[in-house]
Amino acid sequence: MIPLSILELGRVREGGSRRDALDEARALGQHAEALGYRRIWVAEHHNSSGVTTAATSLVISHIAAGTKTIRVGAGGIMLPNHAPYVIAEQFGTLETLYPGRIDLGLGRAPGTDQLTLRALRRDPSNADNFPQDVLELQAFLAPAGLNQRIEAVPGSGSEVPLWILGSSLFGAQLAAELGLPYGFASHFAPQALDQALAIYRERFKASEQAASPYALVGVNVIAAETDDEARVLATSQQMSFADIFRGQRRLMQPPIADIDTYWTPAERAQAGQMLSFSIIGSKETVRRRLQQTIERTQADELMIVSDIYDHQKRLRSFEIIADAAR
Known part of the structure; x- marks a missing residue:
């Protein structure tokens, strides 16, 4: 891995x-x-x-x-x-x-x-x-x-060491031109991911810092003991995105049993697009989806966002993710 x-x-x-x-x-x-x-x-x-x-x-x-x-x-x-x-x-x-x-x-x-x-x-x-x-x-x-x-x-x-970060083709082109490692923010803006990675790798020019392209890809991962528990934990992040669309500024909220009681269909569609590069589930689910992500992107490294309300459950999520990756 x-x-x-x-x-x-x-x-x-x-x-x-x-x-x-x-x-x-x-x-x-x-x-x-x-x-x-x-x-x-x-x-x-x-x-x-x-x-x-x-x-x-x-x-x-x-x-x-x-x-x-x-x-x-x-x-x-x-x-x-x-x-x-x-x-x-x-x-x-x-x-x-x-x-x-x-x-x-x-x-x-x-x-x-x-x-x-x-x-x-x-x-x-x-x-x-x-x-x-x-x-x-x-x-x-x-x-x-x-x-x-x-x-x-x-x-x-x-x-x-410098990295170029972005969610558009501009950052990919600049990172390639300067010969720097590149991080794509697919954890909230995945739409241009595949095209950006292709451009970065095709146009990369070796530099003193990097002899070859190095791509880091952001991905949301919410891991728990079961798929159902992970889906509940993920609602805190989902509510945060709905609040952004509403122009509300709230602190991170405790998870709720059913996110569809919180957001509207339009908010669900908006958040679904922004959070489409997400993995939510148990260790086996996470292992399978991480492998699929790597196969799709050929990433050199994954940067994980695990946005969970409870601090101990968040630490446990990162344990499960690390175990799944092994």
Whole structure:
């Protein structure tokens, strides 16, 4: 089985606190390390009451400080929100503190709404400069030149590995052109997955970081002792998606027995499209569907999202997934 990794959003549960969410993310990193997961990444999201990973580099440090061997990184930093120089300083600091364990995934979406983008003091047109910003960041993370007047300290010479993340053909093309590993966000936007992977592999140009294409694919997996239990646990994530369509901002809700009592047929259709790259079930179901996913995508690595309300059941889900993958 190919390597498995984890994408963490630091979700705040109804009845829990923001500190609980951050500490549970750290506990998940420790659990994942013991189970043999390759990496745990956190995603930059802003102005979301139920997500605690906005200060992404700080959350990475919190998880990395509680672990020893698992790679920890950003999945991803939304680069148009930041000066590349500042990100080089932040991730150079992380690499200095936790050498050989830091990843830096980069996306060009804002990770928020237009009103919050203004609060971030960012221009929406910054996304047009994404390719140039990636190259600038890469240069700041490279060894400093003799006459280089602006140096990221720490950062220069750290050569933190960069990834291009996305859910469209643009990211696939850029990752191929720059010779960088590529992560596709099929856990919430799977529509262009097959075409994006094909373009990435066909157009890939070898680079100093990567001699050949390396594709990471996101997939939702909710695992439990039985298929029926997993289907109930999955309703927390399904309600979250229905709330997005309604413009509601709620904390993560406890699961319910029948999701069709919560969402409308239209919401079910919308969520079904966004969550179509999902596996829900027992160990045997998960094993079979993981194998089908790998056969379809030929992915080099899977990044698992297991969005479950109960922290202990979430830890158990990752145990079942790891066992199924063996």
